[in-house]
Amino acid sequence: MNLDYWMWDSAQLPGYQKCVDAFEEKHPDINVRITQYGFDDYWSKLTASFVAEAGPDVFTNHVAKYPEFVRRDVLLPLKSLEATSGFDPNEFQDGLAELWQGPDGKQYGMPKDFDTVGLFYNKEMLRKAGMTTEDLEGLTWNPRNGGTFEDVLAHLTIDQNGVRGDEPGFDPNNVKVYGLASAGSGGYDGQTQWSWLAGATGWRFNDEKTWGSEYNYDDPRFQRTIKWYFSLVDKGYLPPFEKVGAEPNASQQLASGKAAIAADGSWMIRIYEAMKGMDLGIAKVPSGPVGHPVSMYNGLADSISAQTEHPEDAARLVDFLGSDQCQVIIGKEGVVFPARPAGTKAAIETFESQGIDPSAFTELVDNKHTMLFPVTDHGATVDSIMQPVMDEIYIGTRDPSSLTKVNKRINNLFE
Structure with missing residues (x-):
């Protein structure tokens, strides 16, 4: 059985391929195909794929975009599926999960990283x-x-x-x-x-x-x-x-x-x-x-398409992408700061080992000196x-x- 996972950041592709490889070891019956587009092309292709009902099962989402997707009923809430029913916002850096809660109180994204x-x-x-x-x-x-x-x-x-x-x-x-x-x-x-x-x-x-x-x-x-x-x-x-x-x-x-x-x-x-x-x-x-x-x-998240023919398998993938195991893998790549504290710690250690001081970015989060990206209709x-x-x-x-x-x-x- 195949799952399609879309993302836009080419720099993160190697890390997520490692995550997918680890996921497939745990679920040998599932094959995940990653497709990466440039940022501008990504959204036009994603929207067109939803209109044609031929979109990915799981995709990287942005807080500026997801309210429109919710209104169009093209996202599945995480807690509506067994594999992600135990989602706990407290397992992520403070405030990231809340960015992905709709006005109905449902969770529409699994936090993956943050930026300052x-x-x-x-x-x-x-x-x-x-x-x-x-x-x-x-x-x-x-x-x-x-x-x-x-x-x-x-x-x-x-x-x-x-x-x-x-x-x-x-x-x-x-x-x-x-x-x-x-x-x-x-x-x-x-x-x-x-x-x-x-x-x-x-x-x-x-x-x-x-x-x-x-x-x-x-x-x-x-x-x-x-x-x-x-x-x-x-x-x-x-x-x-x-x-x-x-x-x-x-x-x-x-x-x-x-x-x-x-x-x-x-x-x-x-x-x-x-x-x-x-x-x-x-x-x-x-x-x-x-x-x-x-x-x-700001924080990105992985969302599940309501058009997927394999919702529970897609939820298993999303659950894994948001796990310590995957986010530590991403952190060790030293490209972004993963949303889970363990992943953030791994990223900091990678940057510091290479002579890069990331504290200008991370201390803002540690000290809660942040403001949220505007999330609106x-x-x-x-x-x-x-x-x-x-x-x-x-x-x-x-x-x-x-x-x-x-x-x-x-x-x-x-x-």
């Missing part, structure tokens, strides 16, 4: 700037003057004449090295762009109850954050929109020497670590007005509204105060 945001940087650029790694420890930020974080960005920025951003004569219109790499405007979630800044003011996307329907883009704390963040363009510390385009790549900007610091997710550790000729460092995001750093806390519509708006703010043709009217338009979707 940190600051990747080039140690050589720090040395040339007369700085040390200690200078990036304990950074502070506020939307009024940017705190010590803006001071660092200014000093690491260099114009075409070799003048730094905090020196007299700096030309913000002719920059050679930007203090902060651009990952775009951030759309509706700003995961690696500005969520960690806005969250550090105490702001949250919504009430953080599952599928909360009230967005808070009208909150002055959010609008002040956005105003400061994109003011970095005029100051010369962040690349302008026209230089990076609609799909900027922060890691490439760091690798090419066009930026000194890149705010990015923990899932990118291997990408940055593999950059040739760069002495990589990772620092925590700065503490904000709340008195400590804050990062978006109408996620695709909210994104379609916010993306062009945030792009215009980045370009400089729209003021952040206009987000008050935009927020009302978004919240009208839930009436």
